[in-house]
Structure formats: C-alpha cells, structure tokens
Amino acid sequence: MATVRLPGGPTLSYQEWGRPDGAVVLMLHGLGSSGDSWRHVGQVIGEGFRVVAPDARGHGGSDWTNRYSFDLMRDDVVGLMDGLGILGAIVVGHSMGALTAYRLAATRPELIRLLVLEEMPPPDPAKPPRPLPRQPEPDADHDWRAVIAVRRWRNDPPRDWWDLAAQIPSKTLVLGGARSYLPQPRLREVSQRIPNATFTSLDRGHVIHEERPSEFLRVVEPFISWFRK
Secondary structure, X not given: OEEEEOOOOOEEEEEEEEOOOXXXXXXEOOOOXXXXXXXXXXXXXXXXXXXXXXXXXXXXXXOOOOOOOHHHHHHHHHHHHHHHOOOOEEEEEEOHHXXXXXXXXXXXXXXXXXXXXXXXXXXXXOOOOOOOOOOOOOOOOEOHHHHHHHHHHHHOOOOOHHHHHXXXXXXXXXXXXXXOOOOHHHHHHHHHHOOOEEEEEEOOOOOHHHHOHHHHHHHHHHHHHOOOO
C-alpha cells in the first residue's frame, strides 16, 4: 500500500500490481469498497500492464473529508495521475467508480485510453429511492457521509448526466450483470449514447469482478489487450 498527497486535497492510498513499465490500467472501486476489491483481477491484468487501484476519498486508507461529490472524486483521479506521472490510462470503474470514470472521460478525455464501465448506475432517479444512513456503521472502513452523498446523487441525478455520454470519444465497454438490481436496458442505452461503445451483459450480479473474476477477465482482457506494450 502506498499513498500520494494531492495538492489542496486528500491523501489517497493505492495499490499496484504488475509491470512498472506497462501501460497503466487505473481501477476505481464502488461505494463502501476499496482498491483491494480489484486484487484478483488486478494481479492477472498486471501480467501485461501496470495496474493502479486507489481507495476513493472516504474509503479504505484514503482520507475522510468534509465534502463528497463526483466532481471531487474525478479531480482526485486527475490529481493521482499527475502525482504518479501517468499521462493517460485505461480506466476501469465499478458502480460509484464507473460514475467517476464516466465523468472523467467526458470532461478530461485526453486522459483516457480505453474505458470500462462495470455496472454503472444509469443517471436515472433510483426506484425505490436509496435510503440515507442516519448514523455511521460501527467499525465501517468508509465514511457514512460519502454514502449519503452518493445516494443523494442516485436519488436525484443531474439531468445533464445523460448528455455526458455523447462527449466521450474513447472506445468504451459497458459491462452489465443480468442478475443485478440495475436495469440492464438502461445500461445498454448508456452504451448506445457513447459514440464508440459496446455493451455486454453477463449472467451475474452487481459486482462481477468479485463474484466471478474469470468471467470478468474473459470479457475485459480482450478489450484492453491490444494496448499491451
């Protein structure tokens, strides 16, 4: 585990696997998780790439902060890349991390080489609305204020988030789980709005890369393999 202090921002913890000289694969985890959730797939992908998996602010070993938003998490990723000297990366995001990656790809496209969005909640109001916690969970390794911020977004996402899809020029894989609680037709629609995207649905739940790492890799490795150094 290593850390990087972001200028004017939090200190982020991150893990690395693989080749230091390889093309970078940046893996962004979901709400309430950490970079360690990528360890099984990260070690395999690391056979041909440099894999970097940060803990988002308010998660794992990264600083807990007073404010949380997808713009701030996007800025944290930019700061992490600057701090590690990463000029561009294959960005893989799951759920909350996919929303961060989506925002990054639309607003800082020069940083994205390829994009994988695993089980990204479509920018629709959650039905039923996601409950907001009233107090911290005992011994939780994530900040309950981060949960509140993300669930508020899920319950009332900005209307312009659908429009961001058309602003993403990078080749994109949208990956869904057929047994997930997320509406797969809306994930397919996200892929149709991104100019250079494909959609694949696996017979799994919401956290495909942890439920069945081999199936996740079977789809993702061929997608990113042509970028292998």
